[in-house]
Amino acid sequence: MDVFNDLGQGILALLTIQNILLLGAGVMMGMIVGVMPGLGPSAGLAILLPLTFTLDPTGAVVMLAAVYYGAMYGGTITSVLINTPGESATVASTFDGYPMAKQGRAGPALVMAAVASFVAGTIGALLISVAAPVTAKVAASFGPPELFLIVILGLLTLIVIVGKNRLLGALSALIGFGLATVGIDVGGGAQRYTFGSTELINGIDFIPVAIGLFGVGEVLHTLWRGGHLEKIGYFSISVRGRGFWPTKEDRRESRGPILRGSFLGFAVGTAPGAGATVASLMSYNLEKSIDKKPERFGKGAMAGLAGPEAANNAASAGAMVPLLTLGIPGSAATAVLIGGFLMWGLQPGPLLMEQNPEFAWGLIASMYLGNVMLLIINIFFIPVFASIARVPFRVLAPIILMICVVGTFTVNGSIIEVAIMLACGLLGFFMRRYGMSPAALVIALVLGPLGEETLRQTMLISDGSFGIFLERGTSVVLIAAMLFIVAVPLIAPRIRRGIQRTLAEVARRRAANRPGTEQQLPAPGTGSTVAGGEQSPVESSSGAPSDPPAEGQTPAGEPLPSSGERR
Amino acid sequence: MTSAVDESEAAAGTGRRLRRPSGRAIFLGIVLVIVAVYTDMAFDLEWRTQAGRIGPGYFPRIIGILGLVLTLALLVISLRAGAVDGEEELGDEETGEADLGRHPGTMLLVVTATAVLVALFTSLGAIVSCAIFLAATLFLLNRGHRVTNVVISLALPVLMYLLFQSFLNAGLPDGLLPRF
Numbered sequence: 001m002d003v004f005n006d007l008g009q010g011i012l013a014l015l016t017i018q019n020i021l022l023l024g025a026g027v028m029m030g031m032i033v034g035v036m037p038g039l040g041p042s043a044g045l046a047i048l049l050p051l052t053f054t055l056d057p058t059g060a061v062v063m064l065a066a067v068y069y070g071a072m073y074g075g076t077i078t079s080v081l082i083n084t085p086g087e088s089a090t091v092a093s094t095f096d097g098y099p100m101a102k103q104g105r106a107g108p109a110l111v112m113a114a115v116a117s118f119v120a121g122t123i124g125a126l127l128i129s130v131a132a133p134v135t136a137k138v139a140a141s142f143g144p145p146e147l148f149l150i151v152i153l154g155l156l157t158l159i160v161i162v163g164k165n166r167l168l169g170a171l172s173a174l175i176g177f178g179l180a181t182v183g184i185d186v187g188g189g190a191q192r193y194t195f196g197s198t199e200l201i202n203g204i205d206f207i208p209v210a211i212g213l214f215g216v217g218e219v220l221h222t223l224w225r226g227g228h229l230e231k232i233g234y235f236s237i238s239v240r241g242r243g244f245w246p247t248k249e250d251r252r253e254s255r256g257p258i259l260r261g262s263f264l265g266f267a268v269g270t271a272p273g274a275g276a277t278v279a280s281l282m283s284y285n286l287e288k289s290i291d292k293k294p295e296r297f298g299k300g301a302m303a304g305l306a307g308p309e310a311a312n313n314a315a316s317a318g319a320m321v322p323l324l325t326l327g328i329p330g331s332a333a334t335a336v337l338i339g340g341f342l343m344w345g346l347q348p349g350p351l352l353m354e355q356n357p358e359f360a361w362g363l364i365a366s367m368y369l370g371n372v373m374l375l376i377i378n379i380f381f382i383p384v385f386a387s388i389a390r391v392p393f394r395v396l397a398p399i400i401l402m403i404c405v406v407g408t409f410t411v412n413g414s415i416i417e418v419a420i421m422l423a424c425g426l427l428g429f430f431m432r433r434y435g436m437s438p439a440a441l442v443i444a445l446v447l448g449p450l451g452e453e454t455l456r457q458t459m460l461i462s463d464g465s466f467g468i469f470l471e472r473g474t475s476v477v478l479i480a481a482m483l484f485i486v487a488v489p490l491i492a493p494r495i496r497r498g499i500q501r502t503l504a505e506v507a508r509r510r511a512a513n514r515p516g517t518e519q520q521l522p523a524p525g526t527g528s529t530v531a532g533g534e535q536s537p538v539e540s541s542s543g544a545p546s547d548p549p550a551e552g553q554t555p556a557g558e559p560l561p562s563s564g565e566r567r
Numbered sequence: 568m569t570s571a572v573d574e575s576e577a578a579a580g581t582g583r584r585l586r587r588p589s590g591r592a593i594f595l596g597i598v599l600v601i602v603a604v605y606t607d608m609a610f611d612l613e614w615r616t617q618a619g620r621i622g623p624g625y626f627p628r629i630i631g632i633l634g635l636v637l638t639l640a641l642l643v644i645s646l647r648a649g650a651v652d653g654e655e656e657l658g659d660e661e662t663g664e665a666d667l668g669r670h671p672g673t674m675l676l677v678v679t680a681t682a683v684l685v686a687l688f689t690s691l692g693a694i695v696s697c698a699i700f701l702a703a704t705l706f707l708l709n710r711g712h713r714v715t716n717v718v719i720s721l722a723l724p725v726l727m728y729l730l731f732q733s734f735l736n737a738g739l740p741d742g743l744l745p746r747f
Contacts, residue, residue, distance in 0.1 A: 185623035398704035
């Protein structure tokens with residue numbers, strides 16, 4: 001029960017007027033950035049990071065956590081109202097959220113999504129409290145070889161599971177590692193790739209890179225594809241309007257999906273690199289597979305929105321476990337978060353909870369309080385945020401670019417860093433355009449120094465032999481995990497087919513209890529269609545099991561309307 | 568480009584068809600040059616120090632060599648006939664609808680305006696340079712809304728300055744205007 005005492009003390013320590021105001025401001029600003037087209041949590045955190053520089057470390061961490069959650073939820077609003085996910089983690093929310101809005105049920109959809117986020121965030125905070133100390137204890141026994149392998153494993157997971165083109169993902173990570181080598185060599189003090197510039201001696205700061213890749217890069221990409229010509233349509237929403245609040249049926253229907261999504265999302269989120277996108281899509285598939293009326297999915301089923309929303313938020317909490325205990329960011333947003341912590345002299349890793357418990361528990365507590373604030377602000381300010389989603393991109397684009405320039409300048413007062421930010425913006429545009437992964441680049445940039453240091457220490461221990469990785473039990477386990485991750489693309493279809501068959505069987509049994517529905521459901525194993533002839537998200541058009549719906553696709557495999565198609 | 572043509576000719580003899588370089592191939596070609604320069608510089612750094620420890624070139628050489636191998640492999644794949652370009656692989660959601668088209672000119676103008684903003688930021692000051700930037704880009708993108716554009720161009724830089732400089736004391740350049 002010590003952990004809950006620690007959590008309770010962490011929450012009490014944060015309950016000051018200043019921290020509560022910072023929480024509120026963080027959630028508000030995170031949501032404002034989150035609802036802007038094309039800007040996800042990573043861009044939001046990167047752009048808003050400079051705002052925390054004048055705060056004390058606790059206040060800064062509280063605000064960052066609030067921005068993180070706010071931005072995560074901001075994407076849901078655009079998913080539901082204009083069918084445009086702010087980032088990939090909220091793609092699953094469009095499947096049923098947007099049809100609900102079309103039916104005039106945008107209010108219940110957004111309120112239940114907020115409740116799902118709150119419940120999942122709360123469960124996530126409690127699960128972190130249990131999982132983080134245990135993981136930290138295990139990680140404390142790790143030596144440099146294991147930490148090096150963890151760095152590689154995290155990146156590998158990101159590249160294999162999330163990336164569309166794995167080779168391009170790996171190249172993105174290598175570019176990040178390469179950028180991380182700029183500056184003074186930590187081992188011997190030699191200058192590397194500084195070209196005589198004093199500005200580069202301390203290396204390339206990750207903030208200009210993150211703001212450039214995620215902020216400017218996204219804006220340029222949207223401009224290139226004509227986002228400034230779009231005509232936005234939307235569904236108006238009012239707290240006073242009839243039908244704003246979820247019905248009793250909505251609440252009853254959401255209970256199971258929210259709980260299942262919370263635990264599933266947390267578990268998936270703890271795997272470095274897997275993240276919220278995978279969690280939300282898995283939750284959607286799970287809910288659709290076990291629902292008594294799967295034919296409603298894609299047409300406005302509350303379970304199809306509540307489950308993925310919960311999973312998405314719980315995964316954000318789960319990602320905190322490897323971040324706090326191993327120092328490994330599991331996603332682009334947590335990579336920006338870790339960069340912010342490093343700026344405050346806080347080095348996440350196995351010793352953090354031992355040496356800096358007030359920070360670690362303060363962060364976990366602030367995530368919990370951030371959820372409470374998110375729920376309050378969400379429900380009463382949904383119409384306000386919905387109105388921000390209506391501001392056309394042609395007006396937002398110059399404003400975002402200006403914020404990026406000013407925000408980067410305020411970090412160190414360096415115009416060189418602003419130029420680096422702009423260059424990274426162009427790089428980010430081309431990376432997006434040609435299928436590379438800006439997230440892998442930023443994570444590698446943040447992890448590069450840790451990777452190099454641990455590799456150096458490993459080579460010192462082993463006298464330059466790579467055989468050390470095969471001599472230590474934990475290292476061998478980690479290498480086996482890496483081999484498994486690499487083999488995932490080969491074995492995933494078989495595993496998915498097995499899971500699909502099991503879930504279809506469960507659904508069939510449940511449906512069999514309802515008279516007159518059995519004939520509508522697929523037989524186990526065939527699984528290519530669900531009732532109504534709609535294609536299951538986990539099945540390809542050939543009927544063979546395939547990946548979950550790709551980013552930007554509906555459950556039926558159709559492309560999502562882009563921003564240009566908003567009506 | 569020349570190398571791509573050479574590769575094309577060489578491959579013709581072996582029966583494997585290469586195609587005209589796509590956008591992705593050109594991009595990867597540029598990345599290849601940068602990675603090659605990086606690797607070359609890595610080989611100028613010590614692999615091991617005189618004391619026998621790992622030198623500053625150890626990690627960069629590993630990165631450089633892996634980067635070269637990967638980029639070359641990707642380049643060859645992207646030059647093969649039938650290989651997808653970035654656009655095709657990303658799908659409609661990522662690349663936009665056909666009716667909105669591609670707008671490299673607009674994007675280039677905005678990039679140029681941002682570069683000018685960066686160049687003038689310290690000399691003109693945060694408020695003036697941002698106001699000029701906003702006015703230029705808004706009148707380019709948001710045509711026909713003059714009043715909105717003027718109001719945003721004047722109000723936002725001042726609000727931004729008040730937030731960062733007056734409220735957060737972040738140290739923005741004053742330039743032509745006095746500090747307040």
